Amino acid sequence: MNNRSVSNGADNGTNGEERSGSRRKRFTRKVRHTSILQEELPITATKPFIALISLLGIAVLIQFLIVFSWHHKRHDVHVLGKKKQHTTKKVKSINVLDGASVEEEDIWIKDKEIDVLSESTNTKRDPATAHLIPHLPPLPPIVNTRNIPNSKTLIADTLSGKHPTIAGISLILDNFLHALHTSNKQLATNGKKVQRDEVHEAFVNLAQEHLAPFESTYRNKSIFPIRDDDSIFISLASFRDYLLGDTLMGAFNQAKHPDKLFIGAIIQNCYGLNPYPGEEGVQCRTGAQVVGKNAAGRDQTKVSDAPPDRNGIEEFCTNVKYKKYCDRGQIRVLYLHENESLGPAMARYYASKLWGGETYFMQVDAHLQFYKHWDELYTNEVKATKSYPKAILSSYPPGFQEENGGILDHASSGARLCTCTFSNSDVEAHIIRINSGANYHGDEEHPTQIPFIAAGFFFTPAYFLVDVAFDPYMPWCFMGEEIMLSMRAWTHGWDIYAPRKNWIAHQYRPGRMGLPKFWGSVGHLFGRPGPGFSNQLQLKLIKRVKHLVGYKDCCTREKLIENGEQLVLMDVEHYGFGVERSREQYLEWANIDVDANRCHNIKWCNQGELL
Numbered sequence: 132m133n134n135r136s137v138s139n140g141a142d143n144g145t146n147g148e149e150r151s152g153s154r155r156k157r158f159t160r161k162v163r164h165t166s167i168l169q170e171e172l173p174i175t176a177t178k179p180f181i182a183l184i185s186l187l188g189i190a191v192l193i194q195f196l197i198v199f200s201w202h203h204k205r206h207d208v209h210v211l212g213k214k215k216q217h218t219t220k221k222v223k224s225i226n227v228l229d230g231a232s233v234e235e236e237d238i239w240i241k242d243k244e245i246d247v248l249s250e251s252t253n254t255k256r257d258p259a260t261a262h263l264i265p266h267l268p269p270l271p272p273i274v275n276t277r278n279i280p281n282s283k284t285l286i287a288d289t290l291s292g293k294h295p296t297i298a299g300i301s302l303i304l305d306n307f308l309h310a311l312h313t314s315n316k317q318l319a320t321n322g323k324k325v326q327r328d329e330v331h332e333a334f335v336n337l338a339q340e341h342l343a344p345f346e347s348t349y350r351n352k353s354i355f356p357i358r359d360d361d362s363i364f365i366s367l368a369s370f371r372d373y374l375l376g377d378t379l380m381g382a383f384n385q386a387k388h389p390d391k392l393f394i395g396a397i398i399q400n401c402y403g404l405n406p407y408p409g410e411e412g413v414q415c416r417t418g419a420q421v422v423g424k425n426a427a428g429r430d431q432t433k434v435s436d437a438p439p440d441r442n443g444i445e446e447f448c449t450n451v452k453y454k455k456y457c458d459r460g461q462i463r464v465l466y467l468h469e470n471e472s473l474g475p476a477m478a479r480y481y482a483s484k485l486w487g488g489e490t491y492f493m494q495v496d497a498h499l500q501f502y503k504h505w506d507e508l509y510t511n512e513v514k515a516t517k518s519y520p521k522a523i524l525s526s527y528p529p530g531f532q533e534e535n536g537g538i539l540d541h542a543s544s545g546a547r548l549c550t551c552t553f554s555n556s557d558v559e560a561h562i563i564r565i566n567s568g569a570n571y572h573g574d575e576e577h578p579t580q581i582p583f584i585a586a587g588f589f590f591t592p593a594y595f596l597v598d599v600a601f602d603p604y605m606p607w608c609f610m611g612e613e614i615m616l617s618m619r620a621w622t623h624g625w626d627i628y629a630p631r632k633n634w635i636a637h638q639y640r641p642g643r644m645g646l647p648k649f650w651g652s653v654g655h656l657f658g659r660p661g662p663g664f665s666n667q668l669q670l671k672l673i674k675r676v677k678h679l680v681g682y683k684d685c686c687t688r689e690k691l692i693e694n695g696e697q698l699v700l701m702d703v704e705h706y707g708f709g710v711e712r713s714r715e716q717y718l719e720w721a722n723i724d725v726d727a728n729r730c731h732n733i734k735w736c737n738q739g740e741l742l
Contacts, residue, residue: 375443381537395485623709
């Protein structure tokens with residue numbers, strides 16, 4: 132644009148006015164015209180330029196929308212699998228929740244649904260279960276998580292809270308376990324005797340680095356949507372257990388709906404020397420086996436070299452009858468070295484994080500037998516409670532002697548957990564231990580309430596995990612987890628019930644069986660074998676339980692800080708009691724006197740008075 136074009140435009144606009152206007156008006160137009168000639172308009176003030184800029188803006192907006200949509204789809208592909216054009220090329224198979232075999236690379240991501248396509252199936256996936264893919268491979272031990280693709284993306288998406296997946300959670304836990312493995316090796320080889328407090332401090336620091344951010348992201352909310360399909364998640368902690376394979380086979384064999392069972396297993400085994408590249412391993416050892424009697428007639432024990440432990444996961448997943456459950460992602464497994472086991476409470480913390488939105492949560496040990504249709508029976512039993520859905524079934528199952536491939540041939544009358552005692556063992560530091568009371572008679576119309584949860588078996592709707600999240604700061608504790616679970620659940624408004632029948636049985640293991648125990652392995656890594664070092668660690672960590680329960684003699688916040696034990700209280704406020712009912716109300720209800728270290732008779736429990 133130039134002065135000529137502006138001038139011509141101004142002349143055209145004043146010709147009509149010169150014919151009809153006065154001489155004064157002509158003079159005014161002349162002055163205005165001269166002013167325009169003297170000052171050139173900027174190019175940005177012209178209509179063509181404005182139109183051009185508008186078109187460019189629209190084009191940029193369209194391109195932004197296209198790129199945003201592409202990025203969103205690519206993000207989902209990173210989490211759910213690779214995208215490609217439909218083809219008949221044979222690629223690695225995976226399985227989805229309903230068991231249909233699909234091609235791993237034939238996954239199309241849409242805005243609101245996932246279409247899984249293959250040569251043999253055309254199954255639409257529910258976005259509510261998208262977090263189950265990619266599957267966590269159940270094998271090989273220790274390095275199974277290293278086969279998960281896009282690990283950094285999965286971890287970042289899980290920690291952000293936007294796209295959590297089972298695989299992402301598994302990788303977060305595995306990073307913690309790997310860091311702990313490295314830290315323990317450094318402590319063990321620093322040339323001096325390792326002390327209890329430095330081992331505990333190293334653990335807390337790593338938990339703060341790896342676990343605390345994850346815990347913070349999902350505090351007081353469900354990580355995944357809870358499915359309403361009567362699916363059951365089984366939390367299973369296994370320490371060098373030779374019956375793990377039988378337990379898994381029994382659970383699936385005897386279930387009415389095995390396709391609705393999902394396992395979260397923590398395998399703490401000895402893998403022997405050079406178990407995988409980059410790991411020298413250790414020589415496996417037995418537990419203290421009875422080899423005879425001494426002159427006084429007492430048992431003589433011996434610890435001997437042993438081969439690597441049996442892997443019940445491998446036994447199950449390589450069996451042609453059960454392999455399909457592993458291929459479908461129903462068996463989720465994390466492995467760690469047995470000499471780095473942190474006890475049952477921590478193993479159950481890990482296992483709880485492998486839950487994937489199943490309707491019910493069930494916690495058990497790795498040496499069980501199952502009655503026919505046990506899954507339906509326990510589901511119906513918890514629904515029969517007056518407090519359902521905020522109801523928990525729990526008991527000490529009856530024992531079994533003879534192994535039967537995980538199969539229980541007959542049910543038995545249930546027993547109520549109605550008694551407790553303060554332990555007089557120096558190792559257990561007067562912690563509260565629970566025990567069974569009266570049995571059901573067999574004619575009860577509904578389950579009745581009890582005050583205690585057994586850590587070796589309980590069954591409950593999965594929202595329990597939101598209210599009573601497992602505590603990641605309870606390593607090395609063998610005692611104390613049961614009274615804590617009981618008090619935390621009850622104060623959060625959950626009622627505890629004894630099932631009227633036993634549909635599982637448990638192998639109770641006296642010391643003379645000679646099986647390895649976690650407390651005998653803890654000190655091996657640090658050159659301090661035997662239970663002594665583990666006992667020192669437990670005596671420190673059990674103060675966390677005693678602080679919450681209300682032991683005033685040792686474990687108030689002030690006394691723990693005064694004694695330099697503030698690490699025992701790390702994030703304790705997030706793993707304490709609820710607000711529905713108070714700690715004091717629980718202790719009165721359960722007839723427990725903490726100050727006097729006395730458990731009194733709980734009449735209402737033994738007589739089944741409370742529905």
